[in-house]
Amino acid sequence: MYFASDNSSGVPAEVLEALSRANRGFSMPYGADDLMEGVRTSLREIFEAPEASVYLVATGTAANALALACYCPPWAAVYCHRTAHVEEDECNAPEFYTGGAKLVPVDGPDGRMEPERLEAALDAAAPGGVHNTQKGMLTITNTTEAGTVYSPGEVARLAGIARGHGLPVHMDGARFANALVSAGCTPAEMTWKAGVDVLSFGGTKNGLMGVEAVILFDPRKAWEFELRRKRGGHLFSKHRYLSAQMAAYLADDLWLDLAGRANAAAARLSQGIAALEGGELRHPTQANMVFAAFPRAAHLRAREAGAAYYLWPFGQSLDGPAETPLSARLVCSWATTREDIDRFLGLLRG
Numbered sequence: 640m641y642f643a644s645d646n647s648s649g650v651p652a653e654v655l656e657a658l659s660r661a662n663r664g665f666s667m668p669y670g671a672d673d674l675m676e677g678v679r680t681s682l683r684e685i686f687e688a689p690e691a692s693v694y695l696v697a698t699g700t701a702a703n704a705l706a707l708a709c710y711c712p713p714w715a716a717v718y719c720h721r722t723a724h725v726e727e728d729e730c731n732a733p734e735f736y737t738g739g740a741k742l743v744p745v746d747g748p749d750g751r752m753e754p755e756r757l758e759a760a761l762d763a764a765a766p767g768g769v770h771n772t773q774k775g776m777l778t779i780t781n782t783t784e785a786g787t788v789y790s791p792g793e794v795a796r797l798a799g800i801a802r803g804h805g806l807p808v809h810m811d812g813a814r815f816a817n818a819l820v821s822a823g824c825t826p827a828e829m830t831w832k833a834g835v836d837v838l839s840f841g842g843t844k845n846g847l848m849g850v851e852a853v854i855l856f857d858p859r860k861a862w863e864f865e866l867r868r869k870r871g872g873h874l875f876s877k878h879r880y881l882s883a884q885m886a887a888y889l890a891d892d893l894w895l896d897l898a899g900r901a902n903a904a905a906a907r908l909s910q911g912i913a914a915l916e917g918g919e920l921r922h923p924t925q926a927n928m929v930f931a932a933f934p935r936a937a938h939l940r941a942r943e944a945g946a947a948y949y950l951w952p953f954g955q956s957l958d959g960p961a962e963t964p965l966s967a968r969l970v971c972s973w974a975t976t977r978e979d980i981d982r983f984l985g986l987l988r989g
């Protein structure tokens with residue numbers, strides 16, 4: 640019953656086997672390996688973007704920070720949701736890699752930025768000219784940090800506002816596959832067709848050992864990305880091991896299959912909690928994360944039996960009246976089993 644994060648799962652056999660195959664013989668380093676050529680071709684096909692540039696890094700933080708650095712000058716603002724990973728969970732890596740760009744949070748319910756608020760923030764930017772933070776770029780997260788999913792239309796609306804102000808658009812897709820499966824659209828519709836310039840395409844949360852791709856739909860920034868990746872210490876010399884993971888992920892739609900399993904597990908968990916006495920969803924469950932409240936006594940039973948998850952937001956106490964509801968974040972992965980969910984729900988029921 641590991642619901643702390645999707646990265647508490649292991650790696651599917653297909654990926655380990657691909658690593659083992661990649662381990663045979665010799666290969667050119669630093670991304671010049673044949674497997675990387677295949678990854679580039681696959682991602683261009685999957686995204687219907689024959690010109691796109693594709694790079695691999697080992698963490699989502701690096702993917703985001705390097706992508707933002709290519710598009711946002713140090714005197715400008717990156718507009719993000721208040722709960723965005725770049726804002727809350729990257730220890731100022733975006734500020735560091737951009738050389739000082741400022742993150743400007745924009746609110747909206749259920750992890751989604753409200754278009755009117757984005758518009759207002761952009762309209763109000765830099766009235767004092769040279770003295771102020773300039774408008775830089777927009778970043779949106781899909782799947783959002785609240786487990787909700789922007790539809791392609793919602794992405795297009797936000798991206799259109801940014802573009803109306805001359806700003807480029809980044810998408811943090813650490814859980815891109817989960818969002819895509821949920822929205823039922825094509826990768827192109829979710830990204831460049833909706834106005835996204837650069838995507839952090841997640842792998843690790845959805846079953847890889849440690850790989851994310853950065854896809855630049857406009858290849859003009861490609862060389863700059865390469866230089867920044869090297870300078871930032873994220874160009875891997877034994878790169879074939881990154882390529883092999885990503886190649887296995889893309890082969891036979893494994894990435895979509897894994898995300899479908901995680902989303903289905905979360906739907907089952909979510910329905911089970913919503914049906915509990917004293918159970919209540921905090922956000923709609925649209926991908927692989929469940930945000931829900933249930934009585935403290937149920938938390939204590941689950942924890943005693945070894946369930947692992949975070950109380951969300953942090954800072955809630957397990958000490959206190961038994962009936963008081965406490966909120967939790969429960970994340971499912973490709974490896975979450977029906978048995979684990981049903982056992983967990985049984986514990987909550989008491």
Ligand SMILES: *Cc1c(COP(=O)(O)O)cnc(C)c1O
Binds near residue numbers: 703
């Ligand atoms: C996990 C996550 C990342 C990447 O995190 P790393 O720990 O650096 O790999 C980025 N964005 C979101 C929304 C995430 O959930």
